[in-house]
Amino acid sequence: MTLRQIGVPLAALILFGLFWEWLVWVNGWPNYKMASPSDIWPAFWKFRGLFLEYGWDTLWRTVVGLLLSVVFGVFLGMIMGLSRTMRDALYPLLVGFNAIPKATVVPIIALMFVGQHDMNTILIAFLISFFPIAVSVSIGLSTLEPEYRDILASLGASKFTIFWKIALPKTLPEFFGALKVAVTLAFIGTNLMEIVEPHGRGLGHLFDSGKISADYPLMFAVLIALALMGIVLYYVVVALEKVFAGWAERNPT
Amino acid sequence: MSNLIDIKGVRHAYKTPSGPLPVLDGLELSVPEGGFAAVVGPSGCGKSTLTRLVAGLMKPDAGEVWLHGELVKGPKSTVGMAFQNPVLLEWRTILQNVMLPLEIVDTGMSRKAREDRARHLLDLVGLSGFEDKRPSELSGGMRQRASLCRAIVHKPEVLILDEPFGALDAFTREDLWQTMHKVKAEEPFTGVLITHDLRESIFLADQVIVLSGRPAKTQYVMDVHLTGERDIEMLYTPESADALNTLRQQIRIAQGREAA
Ligand SMILES: Nc1ncnc2c1ncn2[C@@H]1O[C@H](COP(=O)(O)OP(=O)(O)OP(=O)(O)O)[C@@H](O)[C@H]1O
Ligand SMILES: [Mg+2]
Numbered sequence A: 001m002t003l004r005q006i007g008v009p010l011a012a013l014i015l016f017g018l019f020w021e022w023l024v025w026v027n028g029w030p031n032y033k034m035a036s037p038s039d040i041w042p043a044f045w046k047f048r049g050l051f052l053e054y055g056w057d058t059l060w061r062t063v064v065g066l067l068l069s070v071v072f073g074v075f076l077g078m079i080m081g082l083s084r085t086m087r088d089a090l091y092p093l094l095v096g097f098n099a100i101p102k103a104t105v106v107p108i109i110a111l112m113f114v115g116q117h118d119m120n121t122i123l124i125a126f127l128i129s130f131f132p133i134a135v136s137v138s139i140g141l142s143t144l145e146p147e148y149r150d151i152l153a154s155l156g157a158s159k160f161t162i163f164w165k166i167a168l169p170k171t172l173p174e175f176f177g178a179l180k181v182a183v184t185l186a187f188i189g190t191n192l193m194e195i196v197e198p199h200g201r202g203l204g205h206l207f208d209s210g211k212i213s214a215d216y217p218l219m220f221a222v223l224i225a226l227a228l229m230g231i232v233l234y235y236v237v238v239a240l241e242k243v244f245a246g247w248a249e250r251n252p253t
Numbered sequence B: 001m002s003n004l005i006d007i008k009g010v011r012h013a014y015k016t017p018s019g020p021l022p023v024l025d026g027l028e029l030s031v032p033e034g035g036f037a038a039v040v041g042p043s044g045c046g047k048s049t050l051t052r053l054v055a056g057l058m059k060p061d062a063g064e065v066w067l068h069g070e071l072v073k074g075p076k077s078t079v080g081m082a083f084q085n086p087v088l089l090e091w092r093t094i095l096q097n098v099m100l101p102l103e104i105v106d107t108g109m110s111r112k113a114r115e116d117r118a119r120h121l122l123d124l125v126g127l128s129g130f131e132d133k134r135p136s137e138l139s140g141g142m143r144q145r146a147s148l149c150r151a152i153v154h155k156p157e158v159l160i161l162d163e164p165f166g167a168l169d170a171f172t173r174e175d176l177w178q179t180m181h182k183v184k185a186e187e188p189f190t191g192v193l194i195t196h197d198l199r200e201s202i203f204l205a206d207q208v209i210v211l212s213g214r215p216a217k218t219q220y221v222m223d224v225h226l227t228g229e230r231d232i233e234m235l236y237t238p239e240s241a242d243a244l245n246t247l248r249q250q251i252r253i254a255q256g257r258e259a260a
Helices: A001-029 A035-046 A046-084 A086-100 A103-111 A115-141 A144-152 A159-196 A201-213 A217-247 B047-056 B093-106 B111-124 B140-152 B169-187 B198-204 B230-235 B238-256
Strands: B003-015 B019-032 B035-041 B063-066 B078-081 B158-162 B189-192 B205-213 B218-223
Touching: A001 A035, A035 A046, A035 A217, A046 A086, A046 A159, A046 A201, A046 A217, A046 B111, A086 A115, A103 A115, A103 A159, A115 A159, A115 B205, A144 B078, A144 B093, A144 B169, A159 A201, A159 A217, A159 B093, A159 B140, A201 A217, B003 B047, B003 B189, B019 B035, B019 B047, B019 B189, B019 B205, B019 B218, B035 B198, B047 B063, B047 B158, B047 B189, B078 B140, B093 B111, B093 B140, B111 B140, B111 B169, B140 B169, B169 B198, B169 B230, B189 B198, B198 B205, B198 B230, B198 B238, B218 B238, B230 B238
Parallel strands: B035 B189, B035 B205, B078 B158, B158 B189
Antiparallel strands: B003 B019, B003 B063, B205 B218
């Protein structure tokens, strides 16, 4: 990390904050229309305990939901990628399920398991995010060139060995591409549920409290906190990708 | 049985949506131990299918494939394969790629011995110094050399090469022919080479088999009398010119462009 790599984005961020402050001041917007950075910081400070507590709720719910969708998505992708029949059978179902706007599923789940805040939230994060993972893994596996299989199959290697040594690592770049989409989706899912559920905790709930008590700076502060958390989650996935699929990155020539 | 590879009356058809597609019909092929047979024939006649049958990756509809006096029923670790596409794994270094078969086949070699063998082979084909590079950092010819090392690293009895030099330019290809001779002198194996290049077939093999058009059967067998270490010059002698002419004519017959 050079000074340039940290300094440039930081300077841009400060400039953006100043511009925002100036825009609100020049137009004379009241804070229910648009809160300014100078309103937001006190909101953070006032609710710092809740931000930490609820931020943690939102974070772990998203991560657990995402882990579930990785396990299930990879499993489903494997089944569809390795068997043509299963692909033909499951694909239309999966597409149909994915076509349902998840915002409509949120109230249904919330009513199905009333009061189970953690479970409901995790469930939505999972439901909304496993699709891209399943599809990418199945495509990665089913488009494996037969020669890749044959270099090990001709030695009498088992299907599992071929999967473990060739198919799986070869699919990792596609998997991580999908995981970057999935982490964003899971995060959206978590917040949808938290906003809808009364007494549900989480940053979404804090947002909703802000709305109910007409505390507009608080609502904006939640938005900023969510943006920060979203960035962190995304870059954790990017870091994992670097470690496990860094080989797929071509050196610029 | 004195032949290491014996293919007897093999027939095979692929199932396609528009009905069965007969690919091989009455194919005969015998290669003695230590022999090197080149198989040529019109495009799409079933040469790659033949290699998959010998490797035990598929079963023929009829007929038998014997390797070393044993009926082939499935893949065996005594076979090594290389294809036109070098299929090196990008997440492994060249050395790790070459060592891949040793992770599957139990050779009883220690980890050290396996690595030494892989390094030795890479040195033999002129790739020393590239052990820790990634496949994408190598040229096409170099990748094909690495792929050849991987095919023989577990000391297979049978080496099957399906147009391994097909995608290379003429100069690189001739270099690799020389490398093949060098490898053959050090590593004993019985080989089957599929190729489109008639000059390559007589330069590398001691027996050239011409397959007919689809469904393919053995149409013509030629013994090549060039022996041992070879020189590109040998392709320009009158004997070689005769052999090439005969093969060219056989290919035209196989393509149905000339009467037998
Ligand atoms: N899995 C398959 N299913 C159906 N048809 C196939 C399959 N594999 C090959 N074929 C067909 O069988 C025929 C022979 O294929 P094969 O790959 O053995 O030919 P080839 O002699 O190796 O061709 P080339 O010289 O182009 O490499 C071709 O017409 C091909 O379209
Ligand atoms: Mg072929």
